Amino acid sequence: MKLIVLETALAAFLTSLVAQAQADVTHVAVAANFTEPAKEIAALFKQKTGHEAVLIFGASGAFYTQITHSAPFEVFLSADAERPKMAVDNGFAAPDSVFTYAIGKLVLWSRVVDVTNGEAALKAGNFQKLSIANPVAAPYGTAAVETMKALGVYDALKPKIVQGNSIAQAFQFVDTRNAELGFIALSQLHGVTAGTRWEVPANLFSPIRQDAVLLKTGANSEASKAFLAFLQGPEAKAIIEQFGYALP
Amino acid sequence: MLGMPDDIWVPIKLTIELATISTLALLVVATPLAWWLARSKAWFKEAAAAIVSLPMVLPPTVLGFYLLIALGPDGPGGVIASLWGARTLAFTFTGLVIGSIISSMPFVVQPIRNAFAAVGDRPLEVASTLRASPRRAFWTVALPLASPGLLTGAVLGFAHTVGEFGVILMIGGNIPGRTRVMSTAIFDFVETMRWREANLLAGGMVAFAFVVILAMTLLEKRFTRAGA
DSSP states (O other): OHHHHHHHHHHHHHHHHHHHHHSOEEEEEEEGGGHHHHHHHHHHHHHHHOOEEEEEEEOHHHHHHHHTTTOSOSEEEOSSSHHHHHHHHTTSBOTTOOEEEEEEOEEEEESSSOOSSHHHHHHHTOOSOEEEEOTTTOHHHHHHHHHHHHTTOHHHHGGGEEEESSHHHHHHHHHTTSSSEEEEEGGGGTTOOSSEEEEOOGGGSOOEEEEEEEBGGGTTOHHHHHHHHHHTSHHHHHHHHHTTOBOO | OTTOOHHHHHHHHHHHHHHHHHHHHHHHHHHHHHHHHHHOOOTTHHHHHHHHHHHHHSOHHHHHHHHHHHHSTTSHHHHHHGGGTOSOSTTSHHHHHHHHHHHHHHHHHHHHHHHHHHHOSHHHHHHHHTTOOHHHHIIIIIHHHTHHHHHHHHHHHHHHHHTOOHHHHHHHOOOTTTTOOHHHHHHHHHHTTOHHHHHHHHHHHHHHHHHHHHHHHHHHHHHHHHHO
16 A cells, blocks of 8 residues: 555656656747737746746847857847847857747837827927937837938937937836937837827838847757747737737 | 047046046035934934945845936926926936935945044043034044045045946936946947947956055055054
């Protein structure tokens, strides 16, 4: 009798070991603007596959630097197309694993002035501070500068620009009303009703293609590959679209 | 200057300006505060000392976050800024000075307080028997005796302001020539993969920190010997 209990316990223990081996963990570096959809996708991913995706959020530029210094990430969801490509070119990522998972939409948002007609608001310039993400490090910052240049207001507005280190900080400056208005990602306004917004027409800036890539560290990780596959599946795509991104 | 490009030189200049102004302001505020903390017998004295020391323990993100709100249109900073028609003190040099004063305060108050405490009652009692008023005793007896502490406080305050990063990142807005100081410039250079510039500034910071610590140690030695 005792033996049977022991055997059952042993069997249960072994089964749990096997289950653990199958349910893998992957570490995913996620661009700050994709925080919310990534959380939902990771939750669904765990539910469907049993694998766990540990998400690390930050600025794509900082992530790239960390990846080149052997950061323990297996998957990189960048806010641009440039850095995943560089990761492949420089031997930090698996070639042929790059794909566009979302296309970002840029929006002008304010909690102080009316920006429903964003073009007119920018041209009138009745504000003191305009918040953008660092245009050299963050793609949404670059897109903001391109937009202002396309509208011919960049030189006039330049002295009013304040830079957030990431798109999350650009949002923070507008949300705390320290800056009257700012260019942010439409996805950041998911569930936000405050203030007024103007979705920047796509012809004013080059498309913000957000690419994902499998890093060399994850080349043999089942969970990492499964996560990237899941990201391209219909369930993930629905979430991505729902959060205000276009699909490739 | 010295053939350095503007995006290196301007942050250095700004950092020195910020540290100098903050240090002077810190000495003015911290000296009476330290005097009170060293001499007062009030029951809430240690609670006040703990509040002053908070920035030493709190992560800069906590300070930065509260400062962003306090400096903004909903906080006292917005009220002050409205005096000259601005909406916020965030993204301004003044805002950085306020942030630096708060976050460097414990590093200045502590050594000055210790120095005042070390002076003790005796010299002041002697001064008073020689008919010096308390005010005069402070200026001619306590302050000169505590001067090594003031110097230590000034050096630490200056150095800590130069090294300030988190708070400035959160309230600065990275404006060249106004709020883009050395520490945030280095961060930017690293982020944008301009490692040569990052190296130049970071190396300079290492050398600066070494000189500060060495100077502090040597000064301390000299004063202890002079005192002994």
